[in-house]
Amino acid sequence: MTAMTQSVGNPQPRARRRRRRLGSSGRDAWPFVLPALLPVMLFSVYPLVYGVFLGFTDAEAGLNVETNFNGVDNYIKLGGNELFWSSFKIGLIWAFSVTILQFLASLGLALLLNLDLRLRWLARTLALVPWAMPPVIIAIMWQLMLNPDYGPVNRSLEALGLPGGVNWLGDGSTALAVVIIVGVWAGMPQTTITLLAGLQAVPVELHEAAAIDGANTRRRFWHVTLPAIRPVVVAITTLDLIWNFNSFALVFVLTAGGPGGTTMLPSLFAYNEAFRYGNFGYAAAMGNVMVIVIGAILFFYLRGQMRRRLQ
Known part of the structure; x- marks a missing residue:
């Protein structure tokens, strides 16, 4: 009776158990989410991040052309490009x-x-x-x-x-x-x-x-x-x-x-x-x-x- 009263009066153990269940269900969902997430990361996120990186380099077309980090030089040049x-x-x-x-x-x-x-x-x-x-x-x-x-x-x-x-x-x-x-x-x-x-x-x-x-x-x-x-x-x-x-x-x-x-x-x-x-x-x-x-x-x-x- 006392244990039941403590459990009802104190919601913390119940909330802790609920968080554990949600955490375990989230981990179980990853194998199902990952196949859909990989193409997004590969074809959307990676090109976006790589494009942002290229904007701070002097990358040019050609074979065996060295690419160097040039900071904000491209943006300074862009600011004067009418x-x-x-x-x-x-x-x-x-x-x-x-x-x-x-x-x-x-x-x-x-x-x-x-x-x-x-x-x-x-x-x-x-x-x-x-x-x-x-x-x-x-x-x-x-x-x-x-x-x-x-x-x-x-x-x-x-x-x-x-x-x-x-x-x-x-x-x-x-x-x-x-x-x-x-x-x-x-x-x-x-x-x-x-x-x-x-x-x-x-x-x-x-x-x-x-x-x-x-x-x-x-x-x-x-x-x-x-x-x-x-x-x-x-x-x-x-x-x-x-x-x-x-x-x-x-x-x-x-x-x-x-x-x-x-x-x-x-x-x-x-x-x-x-x-x-x-x-x-x-x-x-x-x-x-x-x-x-x-x-x-x-x-x-x-x-x-x-x-x-x-x-």
Whole structure:
């Protein structure tokens, strides 16, 4: 009786036993987690750590080339590289423009696909078509469509009596805008599907209650729909911003950074520095700067999420 009373009155032995069970279960789980963890460490963590290390060296392309640690020399050199910072500004314009336009277009399409329309299943399937195409194929397809001589875009403009024969991707005044449009079209499917899932999770009762209170469609959208899908909007726009800032294949195939560097994204600049000029260490330093920017975006996103949860 006394031992039972001491056990009930003193929870420490029970907590100690629970910790032992959790510790043993954690050790037993390692053999199951390790096969999934090894590829992540090998193909994600190791390249990231090695890339950070290369940014502090003078690594260059070639056989039997000695690599030396040079501290922050690459970053000092990078600070005075106006071409890189120009590409960085273009990358920010590209990333924010594509993300904002992509969100607006995807939200409109998601609202349309959320309506009870005939052949809605077909419309949802067609909305996924760009997602099923590799970025290289998308870029080649748009190159053919925008061809100044035989592309259907210029032919359509000429049929409407408008000036045709425009070299959309070869003219510095139009190249960036056209590449942004292509980026919006290519990235819409995943944003649309995510927003559509968020819209379908909004309780119908909220809309019915707002309608009974006299709220019209516009007010229901602003005061019911948007607040309900706000976490989804913040998550998908943050991911889109990161993906767009890191974009490479689409722009590389479309313009390769031209004409005259008007579409030279930071990733393209680092690629040229590494594989065209062989300056691996210098290119890695550029990549590290991009990692810092992406890390800052993730930091503000996660901090906002934590604050929202604590409210």
